[in-house]
Structures are given as C-alpha cells and as structure tokens.
Amino acid sequence: MxxxxxxxxxxxxxxxxxxxxxxxxxxxxxxxxxxxxxxxxxxxxxxxxxxxxxLKYKRKSAHDKTAYITxxxxxxxxxxxxxxxxxxxxxxxxxxxxxxxxKMPENALEIMVMGRQWSWTAEYKNGVKSSEIVVPVGKDVKLILGSEDVIHSFFVPSFRIKQDAVPGRYTSLWFNATKLGEFHVFCTEYCGTSHAAMITRLKVVTQEEFDKWLIEESEVGLLPIAERGAKYFQTRACASCHNVDNPAAKIGPSLYQRWGKEAHLSNGTTVPFDENYVRESMMLPQAQLAAGFSAPSPMPSYQGQLSESELAAIIEYIKGLN
Structure with missing residues (x-):
C-alpha cells in the first residue's frame, strides 16, 4: 500500500x-x-x-438449476x-x-485580499497595494478575504486551498509555500460575464526579494505622476476591462489613443475625451455610456475609493497612451 x-x-x-x-x-x-x-x-x-x-453459475442447459446457497x-x-x-x-x-x-498559525504574515468584478487586489500592512500577491517562501501567510460586490471564491490549485470571498464579511485561509515560482489564482464562483478572466498570480520569492519588493512598491508615491497612474491602473484592475495597447474593445471601451478626440456616447451625442469625461466615467460610470455599450454598465463606481491625487495620476497615464 x-x-x-x-x-x-x-x-x-x-x-x-x-x-x-x-x-x-x-x-x-x-x-x-x-x-x-x-x-x-x-x-x-x-x-x-x-x-x-x-461465469461459474451460468446455465449450461434448460435443466440446470443452481443449488440453494445459504x-x-x-x-x-x-x-x-x-x-x-x-x-x-x-x-x-x-x-x-x-x-x-x-487553524490559523500565530505570527503569520497577514495580507488583505479584496475581490471585485473581475480582479483581485492585495493590500499589505505597510499600505502597499498590488494586483499580484507576493509572499516569501517558507513563511506562514494568512489571507483575509473580502468582496466589494458579489461572492467570489479564491482558489490556488497548486496549494490545494479555496475560500469564498463574501460581501459584507471577512473570511480567511492560510498557507506556507515551499516552492519558489509563480502560481495561478482563480475565482471559482461564477461572478459575472468575465468570471473566467478573474485570474492573477501568486509569486513566491525569497525573503530578501520580498523585502526589496515591499520597499520598492512603498515608494510608488515618489514616481512621476504618469508612472504612478500606471501602477494605480493595474492595482485597481482597470486593465482587466480596458485595452491600452490596441483599439479593440474589451468589457469596456479601449483607451488606446483616445485622448483629445471625441467620445461617442450611447445616446448619439459626443463629448470631448478629456479630464472631466474620464473623471465622470470613473465616479459615475452610468452617466455617459460609450457608444456600443448598454446600461447598466458593469463598471463599478470609484466614488470614495480613489483620492484626487490617484485620479489625477490615472488621467495622466491615459493621456500618455497617445
């Protein structure tokens, strides 16, 4: 055996x-x-x-009769x-x-992981936010899971762990990675049209690489505004719905080379694709739907979730896509 x-x-x-x-x-x-x-x-x-x-008791002729078996x-x-x-x-x-x-281990590295349609965001205790989950090898890690919209389910096949992320409450799970490398993270609870695309990476690195990464990510505020915007664009999962390198639409319209042009709306009118349009589209995504898209828009409102400096940085990044 x-x-x-x-x-x-x-x-x-x-x-x-x-x-x-x-x-x-x-x-x-x-x-x-x-x-x-x-x-x-x-x-x-x-x-x-x-x-x-x-085979043993197969009737060989019409007169065969199996003996009584007690x-x-x-x-x-x-x-x-x-x-x-x-x-x-x-x-x-x-x-x-x-x-x-x-049974959650004591003194584990705690990471807050939030699910939303259709991405995962990890937040560390020093304030670093990332669209990927980075952890050191050989260390107990506790994930505190939450959801901003519907039920999601956090699943790492290589770790054999899965836990639902439920809106309005927190759940948790833990692991201790024994191998360096990158592992896929999936959502296994149907959460909308792009459920299958709700994928991110869990990167297991050495303790030295992890400490260096945390320091580098915490210095995002020192980057030029457009580079900060690119970081926020990733961590806020904007890239999962909007193309930035080609004009093809995804879940939302492409942002590639759109700045300064006319934005065609679903009601047949046009408005300038400028700071005010981008800002309103993020704060009130149902207000001015792009042509070809119908209400209700799957895009969530970022009202109260983005500071003015973060919003300005994202706008500056979008400008640079031209």
Whole structure:
C-alpha cells in the first residue's frame, strides 16, 4: 500500500494534478491517492466477483438449476466491517487535514485580499497595494478575504486551498509555500460575464526579494505622476476591462489613443475625451455610456475609493497612451 501511495502521489503531482506548492498540497494528494487506490481495489473486487459468479453459475442447459446457497456470516461481517473501517479512516484523515488547514498559525504574515468584478487586489500592512500577491517562501501567510460586490471564491490549485470571498464579511485561509515560482489564482464562483478572466498570480520569492519588493512598491508615491497612474491602473484592475495597447474593445471601451478626440456616447451625442469625461466615467460610470455599450454598465463606481491625487495620476497615464 505504501508503494502504491508513493507512486500515486508522484503521478498526481507530475501529470494530471497541479504541482504541489505547499506541504498541505502533498497531504491532500495523499488522501486523494488513498481514495483512488481503495476505490480501484473495491471496484476490482466487486466487478471481478460479478464476472466470476456470472461465469461459474451460468446455465449450461434448460435443466440446470443452481443449488440453494445459504448466507455466510463471516463474509457478511467482513463486507460490512471492512468498508466501515475504511470510511472511518478516511473521515479521521480528512478531519485532521481540514483542522490543519483551518487553524490559523500565530505570527503569520497577514495580507488583505479584496475581490471585485473581475480582479483581485492585495493590500499589505505597510499600505502597499498590488494586483499580484507576493509572499516569501517558507513563511506562514494568512489571507483575509473580502468582496466589494458579489461572492467570489479564491482558489490556488497548486496549494490545494479555496475560500469564498463574501460581501459584507471577512473570511480567511492560510498557507506556507515551499516552492519558489509563480502560481495561478482563480475565482471559482461564477461572478459575472468575465468570471473566467478573474485570474492573477501568486509569486513566491525569497525573503530578501520580498523585502526589496515591499520597499520598492512603498515608494510608488515618489514616481512621476504618469508612472504612478500606471501602477494605480493595474492595482485597481482597470486593465482587466480596458485595452491600452490596441483599439479593440474589451468589457469596456479601449483607451488606446483616445485622448483629445471625441467620445461617442450611447445616446448619439459626443463629448470631448478629456479630464472631466474620464473623471465622470470613473465616479459615475452610468452617466455617459460609450457608444456600443448598454446600461447598466458593469463598471463599478470609484466614488470614495480613489483620492484626487490617484485620479489625477490615472488621467495622466491615459493621456500618455497617445
């Protein structure tokens, strides 16, 4: 059985299962491998027994009659007790694993992760905000999850962790990454038209790289205004809905080379594509819908979420797209 488990674990980690990025992932795969092995053996016994009895007691002629077979107490006890023991083992194993996954470690690095249609934003205790989640390898990390609109579900396949992000309350999960690299983060709760595009990266780096990254990100306020705007444009998930490098529309209209031109609205009128238009489109996205788009717009309002300096920086970035 131990050899079977080892082979199954390696097969799952290297083929049809994502790579194992945490110790928890290995434990989850061990349990899953055990279930596969037990299910295979049970299936072989059941189907093999059916085939054996079909062949052994097949009627050879019209006058064949199977002799009366009484019950076997020992067999009945075995086929009742063995599955019960297996079920109890799986239950206890799963309970211990679930308990380990839900017991938050002390002194963990806490990161606030907010979901919104259709992006994730990570905020660190020093005020750094990022559209990616960056963590040091070998350190306990606690994610505090929230949502600004609808229910989302934070899922990292390589870590075997998943937790819903629910509006109006906070949920949490934790992990300790054992491998350096980049891992995909998905939303597994249907949250609207671009649900499948709600993807970000979780980057596991060394402690030195993490400390350096935090310092660099905290100095965003010292960058030129357009570069700050580019940062805000990413962290506020504007790039998930608006193209900036070609004129094709995505969920929202493209911003590529639009500055200073006429903005055609859905009501047939035009307005200058200038500071006031961009500002109103971010604060009151339903007020002046672009031509080709119908109400209600999926774009959320940034009223009260962006400071005037952040808004000015984003506008300066959009100007530079020309």
């Amino acid at each position: 131990a050899i079977w488990m080892l082979l199954m674990n390696k097969a799952m980690a290297g083929s049809f299962m994502p790579e194992q990025g945490t110790q928890i992932a290995k434990q989850v795969d061990n349990l899953y491998g055990f279930l596969l092995v037990v299910s295979f053996i049970s299936c072989a016994i059941l189907i093999g027994g059916m085939i054996y009895f079909v 019950h076997d107490t020992r067999l009945e006890v075995l086929w009742s007790a063995i599955p019960l023991i297996i079920f109890l083992v799986v239950f206890a194993w799963g309970w211990v694993l679930y308990h380990d996954m839900r």
